[in-house]
Amino acid sequence: MPHVTVTLAHEADFAGWRSATRSLAGRHTPPANIAWRIATDTESAALPAPDPAAARFTVPRAVMQLAAIMVQSALPDRFALAYTLVYDHVMGAPTDRPDEDEAARMAGAKEDVLTRTRHLRDEIRHALSRHDGTAPYQSHVDTTSHVPESNARFLTLQLSFAPWQLDMPDRTLRWTGKAMLHEAPGQVPQPLDPTSLPPPALPMVPDLDIARITSLRAVALAAKTCLICPMAAHATQTVFGEGRETARMMFVGEQPGDIEDRAGRPFVGPAGQLFDRALHEAGIERDDTYVTNTVKHFNPAAPPRAASMKRQARRKLRHALRGLPPSGGSSALRWWSCLASRRPRRCWGAA
DSSP states (O other): OOSEEEEESSTTOHHHHHHHHHHHHHTTOOGGGEEEEEOOTTOOOBOOOOOTTSOOOOOOHHHHHHHHHHHTSSOTTHHHHHHHHHHHHHHTOOTTSOOHHHHHHHHHHHHHHHHHHHHHHHHHHHHHTTOOSSSOEEEEOOOSSSHHHHTHHHHHHHTTTOOEEEEETTEEEEEOSSOEEEEOTTSOOEEOOGGGSOOOSSOSGGGSOGGGOOOHHHHHHHHTTOOOSGGGGTOSSOOOOEEOTTOSEEEEESOOOHHHHHHTOSSOSHHHHHHHHHHHHTTOOGGGEEEEESSOSOOTTOOOOHHHHHHHHHHHHHHHHTTSOTTSSOHHHHHHHHHHTTOGGGTGGGO
16 A cells, blocks of 8 residues: 555646655655555645655666656556656666566657657658748647657747647647646646656757747757757756847857856856956947857867967957057057057057
């Protein structure tokens, strides 16, 4: 008889499952002692309270990825299977020799989710090639799994936050342009928190048609999930650009540094502070510009190239400022204009 009952908010409540798992696995609660259920329309989620005495633990990314795949599968005991994966890791169980029937079910569920993810994205790309955008995108998906929910973010970004609707045999998933809703037949639509859903089984960025995305915010959010290049494995997070989308002036650096890597913002380290002072002296508000880097991940293994970068920057500035008269603009711009004219001895007074 289960000792603990966990009531999740909805059928794909990965965030609720993760919170309950963190508490229960930290207390070494066996899978057989937990009953997982979904809240009805008149209920709220009921998760175990955090236990300060629970043991802290970490779980490899591969284990959590498999757990997320289980949650979006069609298996009726998918939450229990996902919990077992984490519990076995915490307890040091021999996960390389799991129960054969259970292992076969999980392998089959994983293959099904991967296949359905590929199929759904192929269908979306094919349908969008014929979609003129005059009406909200709508499609029918023949599945009882929760792959559509885990790929809702993919579709939302691909459509640049425009409204869409996916109809499935047992439910409807809808994005209004501002909120996500899910609806069972004969029931009132309920809000669905996108952050509660499991991550998709496949990376988003390789399958997104970036050229079709018309929202800079959508591109920025997609970039945050990008793990294509090797540098992403060493970076804390993606450092995208920031500033006014309609800015007339754009500054492009080479790559974020370690401070930008931790902050998640470009041009905030020592070079960024120098950049801000230069903008201020030139009478330019940073909020009126757009700043970014060519590379969006910090690369700690990049060799130091300060001298060559300095020469390259000086060449670019000479080219950009060659036509600027030394007597015009701020003192900083006059100095660079002098330097661009290749008459450095006459420039010290300009500064």
